[in-house]
Amino acid sequence: MNIKFGFVLLCLALLVSGCTTVKKDPTALPKGVVVNKSVQVPNPVKLRYYIPKSSLNSRFFASWRGLWVNPGQGLAQGVDAAFKSHFSDSALAQFNANDDYALLVALAPEWKPESGVLNFQLNYKVFDTKGKLLMEGKETDKADIGDIAQTAAFFNTALKTAQVISVKVLNTLKPSLSGFPELAKIDQVAKEAIADMKKPVSTGTGFFINKDGQILTAAHVLDDCLVTKATFGQKDSYATLSANSTLLDTAVLNSEFTQVPYLPLREGDETVVGEPVANVGYPLQGVLAQSANLTRGNVSAAEGIPGSMGHLQFSAPIQPGSSGGPIVSDGGELLGMAVSTLNVTNLIEKGIVPQNVNFALKRQHIRRFLDKHQIAYSSSKPNFSADFRTGNDAALATVVKLSCYQ
Structure with a gap:
């Protein structure tokens, strides 16, 4: 115990x-x-x-x-x-x-x-x-x-x-x-020899950003991890840090997976408010199902809270463990990465109960991060006529569960 x-x-x-x-x-x-x-x-x-x-x-x-x-x-x-x-x-x-x-x-x-x-x-x-x-x-x-x-x-x-x-x-x-x-x-x-590998101390989400199995996630998902495991389908792989930024709360992990499906970044920097999106993650592991959890919503605002850097607001519900998950358009393009949700404690004390106020790092900042660290990725033109199942399938096919061991 x-x-x-x-x-x-x-x-x-x-x-x-x-x-x-x-x-x-x-x-x-x-x-x-x-x-x-x-x-x-x-x-x-x-x-x-x-x-x-x-x-x-x-x-x-x-x-x-x-x-x-x-x-x-x-x-x-x-x-x-x-x-x-x-x-x-x-x-x-x-x-x-x-x-x-x-x-x-x-x-x-x-x-x-x-x-x-x-x-x-x-x-x-x-x-x-x-x-x-x-x-x-x-x-x-x-x-x-x-x-x-x-x-x-x-x-x-x-x-x-x-x-x-x-x-x-x-x-x-x-x-x-x-x-x-x-x-x-x-x-x-x-590290895997000295860490307690019986049970992870926390879990989070990541997704493939290129065919070589490199995984994009939120940097805070990896906080204090001695060993990180990535689970894709029924297979596990040790994941090692390739690049990270605490300022952007962004990290890339190397894995043993190869020739994997991955998400392309949408070309351009425009944020379309009201656009429908899908988010996939592994929230509340040990409470919810072990399989990936998909939620849908829309881009609620082109900016996050005042003082935040490079965020957009979206309404697809997320829970602890969803951090690092992709925010995907109906056309299957990456629009952002889930990094946080609104801290509602103080608001509830004032009688305000906000719902589904979540934030994602915009793709233009992801792109600059990947360019700086010479991480391979691809881009795709917007496809606004696609069926929502296209985006759902793209997100589900590329997401991985990250488990943190100490």
């Missing part, structure tokens, strides 16, 4: 929990856990550990207490304290060109709150600089939930399980500078 799940149960459990949990001393090892005397402590071998960002960033609002609770904060502090007590150079892995390691520990935490008790499981894998799996397993612990305002229960369970893992690494591998003399760059690690 992912750290994100079970928070509803956690909230209910906290209502009946009145105890206060105190953070444990990070220098005191759990009962029965002993470091072999032949192992140097603190150990000089450079160790890096990986924790999924979705776990580190987890937080929820405890309305009955009027405060935000950050399980990820306790998790990060507990794991850090455990490894630092045994390794002189240990830290959270940073996926950049400067960070390197001799030992890499990939961690996958799972929380399960039940009846005022916090059950915790920390799965782990240990790799050397060649990517060889040296150790793997899991450690479990439980604690009274207590005063979650201080995240003590999260800290304690993370600390204890990480301490056991740290000692197992020391006793099993007996790391030394002579035994592990080489360093490897973190950003060269095989």
